[in-house]
Amino acid sequence: MDEKSFETLAVHAGAETVEKHFGAVSVPIYNASLYSFSDAESGGKIHNYETEGYFYSRLGNPTTDALEKALCELEQGEDALCFASGMSAITTSILGLIKAGAHIVAPESHYATTGSFLGFLAENFGVETTFVDATKAENYKNAARANTKIFYIETPANPTLQITDIAEAARFAREKNIISIADNTFATPFNQNPLALGVDLVVHSATKYLGGHSDLSAGAIIGKREIVDKIRHSTMKLFGGCLSPNTAWLVLRGIKTLALRMEKHNSNAEKIAVFLAGHSKIKAVFHPSLPEHTNHEIAKKQMRGFGGMIAFDVGTIEAGKTFLNNLELITIATSLGGVETIAQHSASMTNANTPKDIREKAGITDGLIRLSVGIENADDLIADLRQSLEKI
Ligand SMILES: *Cc1c(COP(=O)(O)O)cnc(C)c1O
Numbered sequence: 001m002d003e004k005s006f007e008t009l010a011v012h013a014g015a016e017t018v019e020k021h022f023g024a025v026s027v028p029i030y031n032a033s034l035y036s037f038s039d040a041e042s043g044g045k046i047h048n049y050e051t052e053g054y055f056y057s058r059l060g061n062p063t064t065d066a067l068e069k070a071l072c073e074l075e076q077g078e079d080a081l082c083f084a085s086g087m088s089a090i091t092t093s094i095l096g097l098i099k100a101g102a103h104i105v106a107p108e109s110h111y112a113t114t115g116s117f118l119g120f121l122a123e124n125f126g127v128e129t130t131f132v133d134a135t136k137a138e139n140y141k142n143a144a145r146a147n148t149k150i151f152y153i154e155t156p157a158n159p160t161l162q163i164t165d166i167a168e169a170a171r172f173a174r175e176k177n178i179i180s181i182a183d184n185t186f187a188t189p190f191n192q193n194p195l196a197l198g199v200d201l202v203v204h205s206a207t208k209y210l211g212g213h214s215d216l217s218a219g220a221i222i223g224k225r226e227i228v229d230k231i232r233h234s235t236m237k238l239f240g241g242c243l244s245p246n247t248a249w250l251v252l253r254g255i256k257t258l259a260l261r262m263e264k265h266n267s268n269a270e271k272i273a274v275f276l277a278g279h280s281k282i283k284a285v286f287h288p289s290l291p292e293h294t295n296h297e298i299a300k301k302q303m304r305g306f307g308g309m310i311a312f313d314v315g316t317i318e319a320g321k322t323f324l325n326n327l328e329l330i331t332i333a334t335s336l337g338g339v340e341t342i343a344q345h346s347a348s349m350t351n352a353n354t355p356k357d358i359r360e361k362a363g364i365t366d367g368l369i370r371l372s373v374g375i376e377n378a379d380d381l382i383a384d385l386r387q388s389l390e391k392i
Contacts, residue, residue: 006074006190007259014070014252020062027066029249033057059237063245067252068220071204074189074255076196077222081232082248086185086205088241089219091117093203094150096235097179097227102127102149107134107164108362109157111183111205112350118152131362135295137168144176153199154183156299159346159370160363161186161286161311163295166302170198179227185209185337190262191305201227208337209308212254212261216247261339264375265308271378272371272385276312281389283313283367308374309336314367319392320345323369326388329380336372341381344370 004012014027021028035054037043046053054060068080083089094117098104106118108131121127129152132139140151151173155164166182173180181201182194188209194202201223204210211218219241221228236242243251273287288299289306299306314323323345324332330341334350344350346364354364373381 009073010190010259011256013073013255014066014068027063027249027252029245030057030062031245032061057245058240058242059232061242061245061248063252064243064248067243067248067255070252070255071189071210071220071222074258075184075202075222076189076193077202077228078225079228080220080222081228081236082206082243082251083219083221083236084241084243084247085217086111086203086207086219087113087117088239089203089205089221090114090183092235092239092241093181093201093221093231094121094152095239096231098127098149100126101147103145103147104129104150104152105140105143105148106131106152107154107157107162108132109134109160109162109364110152110154110362111158111185112354114152114154114183134164134169135162137165137172140169141172141176144172144178148176148178151178151180152183153180153194154186155192156186156288156307156309158186158309159311159344159350159368161288161293161309162363163288163293163299165295165298166192166194166197166199170194170200173200174198186309187303187307188258188262190259191266191307192303195223197302200224205337206251206254207335209262209265210254210258210337211251212258212337212339213250214335214338214340216250218243218247218251261375262305262308265373266305268375268378268381269308269310269373270306272373272381273310275382275385276310279386279389281314281319281392283315285313286311308372310371310373312369312371313365314369314389314392317345317347317366320367320369321348322392323388326391327384328387329376329384330371330388336370338372339375341374341376342372346370 045051071080118129130143170180182199185205204220206218276285
């Protein structure tokens with residue numbers, strides 16, 4: 001981080017573009033799909049990226065640009081690109097960086113659709129992924145082959161809150177000339193900056209904390225200019241999953257309060273983790289703030305706060321469903337990162353189609369509940385959790 005604190009950056013990030021917009025304090029929404037040129041020659045130069053300018057919104061828009069600049073500041077990256085969703089950011093990036101026959105190493109515990117995409121690559125394009133226990137960074141190194149192109153990191157991981165030592169995994173990647181990618185959706189740049197720890201590229205589902213209000217879909221990548229540029233001029237251009245300027249504006253607005261929201265997400269989650277850890281109906285609680293968390297020490301080393309996501313085990317599929325069905329305040333839904341507290345039961349919802357042995361190997365037990373702790377009053381949330389736990 002440069003000399004400014006995160007709170008200050010979050011409010012002012014991307015503001016260097018204000019002069020371009022008649023001094024408007026809120027970046028205007030440029031609802032234009034195309035941009036005219038003063039003459040053929042200048043049009044040609046802009047098209048060939050010889051001079052700055054815009055020509056077509058799939059390949060650049062001033063509102064989306066302001067968001068990309070903001071994300072660079074918050075994640076300490078050289079360049080960024082926005083996408084229509086987190087999955088668009090992930091798939092466009094991975095396909096932009098590999099060729100047929102490549103190999104990827106990824107964590108056993110991961111966002112389920114990322115896993116489906118890696119499975120799709122193996123089935124249809126001969127790109128194999130080795131899934132490793134990412135709580136030990138050396139497993140990345142041990143799984144690397146001559147054709148390994150990407151170490152894919154997700155920490156804290158969905159839905160188990162497993163932690164990977166980012167600096168270690170990134171170091172192993174550098175030693176073998178492998179590109180390291182980290183999904184920083186759960187932590188957000190408020191809590192963790194993977195680029196500063198040596199990773200090459202960060203991916204985000206901005207649908208979650210960056211947007212923060214459960215009202216949009218967006219994704220982003222931030223990282224080394226060379227890597228972002230490679231993706232921009234290949235798969236980004238070809239697949240066209242660009243972010244609409246209207247949504248980019250909403251994400252920019254979300255980011256202004258990111259620090260405030262994350263402080264509350266972090267502190268609420270810590271209180272709730274302690275409550276759950278002391279409750280007789282609960283078999284296990286996973287939050288990186290807890291001293292008993294397997295990788296608490298690594299989390300302390302690489303995170304400034306432990307985030308708003310908690311997982312806990314109520315024992316059985318039946319208990320998981322009963323628990324959800326008795327919640328009064330907390331919303332049953334599969335997303336996360338909004339201001340409201342959301343609960344989901346992985347075995348019957350997001351991972352209902354994952355074979356039980358694979359699910360359990362990844363730590364997704366029958367009774368695992370994932371809680372996205374919102375910014376409500378922590379005591380109100382604890383009261384709801386307590387009354388629902390009494391019913392199982
Ligand atoms: C939600 C999520 C994604 C996918 O993002 P979308 O915006 O839903 O496409 C990827 N990674 C993680 C960790 C997520 O939580």
